Amino acid sequence: xxxxGAEKAQLRKERLLQRDTLSExxxxxxxxxIADHGSAALRDEAFAVVSGFxxxxxxxxxxxxxxxxxxxxxxxxxxVILDKETIVFRELLPGAELVPMGFGTYGPxxxxxxxxxxxxxxxxxxxDARGQRIGYGGGYYDRAIDRLHRKGLSPRLIGIxxxxxxxxxxxxxxxxxxxxxxxxxxxxxxxxx
Numbered sequence: 001x002x003x004x005g006a007e008k009a010q011l012r013k014e015r016l017l018q019r020d021t022l023s024e025x026x027x028x029x030x031x032x033x034i035a036d037h038g039s040a041a042l043r044d045e046a047f048a049v050v051s052g053f054x055x056x057x058x059x060x061x062x063x064x065x066x067x068x069x070x071x072x073x074x075x076x077x078x079x080v081i082l083d084k085e086t087i088v089f090r091e092l093l094p095g096a097e098l099v100p101m102g103f104g105t106y107g108p109x110x111x112x113x114x115x116x117x118x119x120x121x122x123x124x125x126x127x128d129a130r131g132q133r134i135g136y137g138g139g140y141y142d143r144a145i146d147r148l149h150r151k152g153l154s155p156r157l158i159g160i161x162x163x164x165x166x167x168x169x170x171x172x173x174x175x176x177x178x179x180x181x182x183x184x185x186x187x188x189x190x191x192x193x
Contacts, residue, residue, distance in 0.1 A: 031064075131181075
């Protein structure tokens with residue numbers, strides 16, 4: 001593992017441990033604040049397709065925000081792991097059955113439409129004030145974003161985290177794509193491009 005890879009692994013471990021210390025009640029309250037801030041910040045913007053995620057472990061629960069974005073006319077999609085390298089985003093329709101996707105996640109089944117998001121709500125382990133993120137180490141989102149860029153698409157990337165996941169500096173590597181913003185219980189923080 002490279003020096004920056006080892007540093008990222010250490011920061012990931014520290015921030016996830018910090019996130020895990022939040023009580024269930026704290027996570028619920030902070031998740032509701034995230035949804036409120038996100039709804040207020042994004043209500044005047046039109047997105048055709050929004051990719052979100054269902055919470056696993058101690059992640060923020062953004063289902064209320066996804067519901068609000070659906071009410072504004074956006075189609076909602078969830079990440080689905082196809083293999084060890086690839087995720088796609090399948091449409092989440094009200095009432096549709098969710099199937100196990102691995103890693104404790106659930107998503108729409110193979111009958112659901114695959115969509116290309118123009119807004120991606122991205123889970124993460126850590127972030128910094130420049131918009132750099134540390135994911136969970138699998139590289140799924142980095143590859144998905146790269147695939148969308150190669151198709152000529154430039155989705156808006158908003159990281160979803162709790163304030164306790166911020167670090168002083170994320171060691172950036174050439175393949176890393178900066179976030180446009182991060183949404184926490186304190187609000188939406190936009191980053192300079």
